[in-house]
Amino acid sequence: MGFYCDNCGKKVNRNSNTCPECGVKFKAVKCPSCGYTDQADFFKGGCPQCGFLGEEESTGIDHKAKHVKTRKPFLDFISSKVFWIMSLILSLILFYIFYLISQDV
Structure with missing residues (x-):
C-alpha cells in the first residue's frame, strides 16, 4: 500500500x-x-483520521481483467424471512396431508 508524493x-x-x-x-x-x-x-x-489504507501494492495480478459473472444459487435470491415462512407453510401443508391420510385408515 502506498501514498503519493506532494512534490x-x-x-x-x-x-x-x-x-x-x-x-x-x-x-x-x-x-x-x-x-x-x-x-x-x-x-x-492507515490514516488515523479517516482509516484510508492507500491503494494495494502491485502483486502482478491484473485487477482490470474481465470479471466472469458467476451464477448465484437460487436460495441467495430469496430473503431468509421468505424462506422460513415458505418452509413453515410447506410443513403445515404436509402435516395436514399426513393427518388426513391417517384418518382414512
Missing part, C-alpha cells in the same frame, strides 16, 4: 522516507483521502 505526484511506498522519483525527503505524511497530516509512524495501520 511530483508519483506513488511512494508507505515506509519510504524519500520520494524515489524526485528525491524529496518526507517530514510528514498527508492522507490523500481526507488531507490529515502527521508523522509516518501514525499511518502504519
Whole structure:
C-alpha cells in the first residue's frame, strides 16, 4: 500500500522516507483521502483520521481483467424471512396431508 508524493505526484511506498522519483525527503505524511497530516509512524495501520489504507501494492495480478459473472444459487435470491415462512407453510401443508391420510385408515 502506498501514498503519493506532494512534490511530483508519483506513488511512494508507505515506509519510504524519500520520494524515489524526485528525491524529496518526507517530514510528514498527508492522507490523500481526507488531507490529515502527521508523522509516518501514525499511518502504519492507515490514516488515523479517516482509516484510508492507500491503494494495494502491485502483486502482478491484473485487477482490470474481465470479471466472469458467476451464477448465484437460487436460495441467495430469496430473503431468509421468505424462506422460513415458505418452509413453515410447506410443513403445515404436509402435516395436514399426513393427518388426513391417517384418518382414512
